[in-house]
Amino acid sequence: MSYASYENEFQGKRALVTGGTQGMGLAIVKRLAGAGATVLTSARNIPPNYNIPNVHLVQADVTKPEGTATLVEAVKEKLGGIDILINTVGGSSAPSGGALALTEDHWLEELNMNLLGSVRLDRNLLPFMVEYRKGVIIHVSSIQRSLPLYESTLAYAAAKAALTTYSKGLSNEFAPKGIRVNTIAPGFIQTEAANRLIDRLATTAGSHEAALEQLMDSLGGIPYGRPGLPEEVAELAAFLASDRSASINGSEYVIDGGTIPTV
Ligand SMILES: NC(=O)c1ccc[n+]([C@@H]2O[C@H](COP(=O)([O-])OP(=O)(O)OC[C@H]3O[C@@H](n4cnc5c(N)ncnc54)[C@H](OP(=O)(O)O)[C@@H]3O)[C@@H](O)[C@H]2O)c1
Incomplete structure (x- = not known):
C-alpha cells in the first residue's frame, strides 16, 4: 500500500458530518471536502454565507427523530448513499450546581444530544453501508467520559461514556460486515x-x-x-475515515494534549 499522495484520498466518497457549521464539525467538513469527498452536513441554524465547495448543508435537529428522517432523506437525495458518517454533534446546556441540580428533563436532554442522536442516525444509515459491505462511522465523545466534571456536566460526561461503550459494541457487531466504528475523545479544543x-x-x-x-x-x-485546535481534531477524523486506518476498529483516540493524567 502506498501513502505517497493522499491529497485527494476522499475522491468519490460520500460523507455525512453532523454539526458542520462551527467548531470541530466545520473543520472536519472542510478537511473531507478539501480532499475530494462530497459532504452533507447539518445544523439547526443555517448561516447566511455558508458556501463550501462539495458541501450540502441541511437544516435538521439531530436530537429529534424528525431531524434524523430529514437527514436520511438528504443522504439518499444529495449523496445517493453513504461511505463515511461522522457524528460530531454534542454538548451540554445543563445548569451548574452538582448532581442534584439536574432534573429528569436535563438528563433526557443530555442523553438525546450526546448519545441518542448518534444512535438514531447509525440505525438508519447502517443498512446502506451493510449493503455495500463498506463504511466508516466515527463518534465524537469527550475525555469527560473518563474524567467527569461533576459541577456542571455530569449528565454530559455520563452520556459520552455511554456513547463510547455503544460505539465499541457497534464496532464488534459490524466489523465482520466491512464497517469500521471508532471514537474520538477530545479534551479542551479551542x-x-x-x-x-x-x-x-x-x-x-x-x-x-x-x-x-x-x-x-x-x-x-x-x-x-x-x-487543541479544531483542525487537529479534523486531521485525526480524516485519518480514521481513510483507508490509511483500515485495520483500526473499536478504538477510542484521545486528543487532549495529555490532560488525562493516567493510562
Ligand atoms: N469543544 C471542546 O472543547 C470539546 C471537548 C470535548 C468534546 N467535545 C465534543 O465535540 C463535539 C463538537 O463540539 P464543538 O465544540 O466543536 O461544537 P460547537 O462549536 O458547539 O458546534 C456545534 C455544531 O453542531 C451544531 N448543532 C448543535 N446542536 C445541534 C443539534 N441538536 N442538531 C444539529 N446540529 C446541532 C451547531 O449548529 P447549530 O447550533 O446551528 O445547530 C454547530 O454546527 C461535541 O460532541 C462535543 O461534545 C467538545
Whole structure:
C-alpha cells in the first residue's frame, strides 16, 4: 500500500458530518471536502454565507427523530448513499450546581444530544453501508467520559461514556460486515464557543492569557500547554475515515494534549 499522495484520498466518497457549521464539525467538513469527498452536513441554524465547495448543508435537529428522517432523506437525495458518517454533534446546556441540580428533563436532554442522536442516525444509515459491505462511522465523545466534571456536566460526561461503550459494541457487531466504528475523545479544543467563553472570563480574569490559564487549570492543567485546535481534531477524523486506518476498529483516540493524567 502506498501513502505517497493522499491529497485527494476522499475522491468519490460520500460523507455525512453532523454539526458542520462551527467548531470541530466545520473543520472536519472542510478537511473531507478539501480532499475530494462530497459532504452533507447539518445544523439547526443555517448561516447566511455558508458556501463550501462539495458541501450540502441541511437544516435538521439531530436530537429529534424528525431531524434524523430529514437527514436520511438528504443522504439518499444529495449523496445517493453513504461511505463515511461522522457524528460530531454534542454538548451540554445543563445548569451548574452538582448532581442534584439536574432534573429528569436535563438528563433526557443530555442523553438525546450526546448519545441518542448518534444512535438514531447509525440505525438508519447502517443498512446502506451493510449493503455495500463498506463504511466508516466515527463518534465524537469527550475525555469527560473518563474524567467527569461533576459541577456542571455530569449528565454530559455520563452520556459520552455511554456513547463510547455503544460505539465499541457497534464496532464488534459490524466489523465482520466491512464497517469500521471508532471514537474520538477530545479534551479542551479551542472552538469559537471556547473563544467566546475566554472573552467572557477575561473580563474578570484580567486578560485573555489569564482566562485561558484559568480554563486549563479547571481541567487539572494541559501538559502540552495549550488547548487543541479544531483542525487537529479534523486531521485525526480524516485519518480514521481513510483507508490509511483500515485495520483500526473499536478504538477510542484521545486528543487532549495529555490532560488525562493516567493510562
Ligand atoms: N469543544 C471542546 O472543547 C470539546 C471537548 C470535548 C468534546 N467535545 C465534543 O465535540 C463535539 C463538537 O463540539 P464543538 O465544540 O466543536 O461544537 P460547537 O462549536 O458547539 O458546534 C456545534 C455544531 O453542531 C451544531 N448543532 C448543535 N446542536 C445541534 C443539534 N441538536 N442538531 C444539529 N446540529 C446541532 C451547531 O449548529 P447549530 O447550533 O446551528 O445547530 C454547530 O454546527 C461535541 O460532541 C462535543 O461534545 C467538545
